[in-house]
Amino acid sequence: MRKDDSPLFKKLLDISDKILGTEHTHDAAVHKLSNWSYGGRFCNSAAYDFFRPRGTKLIWASSVWNTFVTPKRVFILWLATKSKLLTKDRLHYLQIDHNCCFCERMEETACHLFFNCPFTKSVWHIICAWVGIRRLMSTLPSALKWIKKESKGKSWHNKLKRIAFSSTVYHVWMARNRNIFYNLIPQIDSIFGYGSLDCFVGLYHFLFVLLEMLSVV
Ligand SMILES: [Zn+2]
Incomplete structure (x- = not known):
């Protein structure tokens, strides 16, 4: 990433890093992305569910x-x-x-x-x-x-x-x-x-x- 890259490009790289960080391999990341589209349409809720912060599971x-x-x-x-x-x-x-x-x-x-x-x-x-x-x-x-x-x-x-x-x-x-x-x-x-x-x-x-x-x- 270069300093003069646009904020949008930087954000896309950040998202890409997050997906790769979670899925570990390039193929798994591509598979994950394909799961977010149904009938050729991007599904916001599926992507949101992936990125949303999750709280710690409470034992009590x-x-x-x-x-x-x-x-x-x-x-x-x-x-x-x-x-x-x-x-x-x-x-x-x-x-x-x-x-x-x-x-x-x-x-x-x-x-x-x-x-x-x-x-x-x-x-x-x-x-x-x-x-x-x-x-x-x-x-x-x-x-x-x-x-x-x-x-x-x-x-x-x-x-x-x-x-x-x-x-x-x-x-x-x-x-x-x-x-x-x-x-x-x-x-x-x-x-x-x-x-x-x-x-x-x-x-x-x-x-x-x-x-x-x-x-x-
Ligand atoms: Zn007392």
Whole structure:
């Protein structure tokens, strides 16, 4: 490429390099180009699909988008995994108490709130024992990685683990909000109660779908 080449020519060379870089050989690149035309007409969408940037495949996606969990719970878990929940460590510009409302000793971060706080640890301890999750979780990404690995498969028990996980994150967040905005004291038993209720509702839906598939209902 020369310095005085036109911008269009430079762009064409750039495109050519990208195709060759992906397809590796000249013949494969020609074959790829031929796939972008149908009946002698260039297909923009096929070419766009080749050049469009692709995001990294997220390991937690299938755990977050759980069929048997209500959208509200899925949404909170999704925000948590994207570090978008407004925990107090992200609100330094506000003159408020930045300590965790559960233990009142440590700054409220997502990691502390959901896993490292003694209060939340107790919640997880009960929930995990109830659904048969044996591993202790310390961060949201590692928990999601584990739950993805652990809950492969479509058995009711694997579904139960996923429901329990997303539901616990949701109800911990709700208990935190109720304490901050309504001054309601968080109760471990009540979070467990809400979480177990979600599990029963999820299992009911699972059972219903299963029976429908078997044409029993
Ligand atoms: Zn705490």
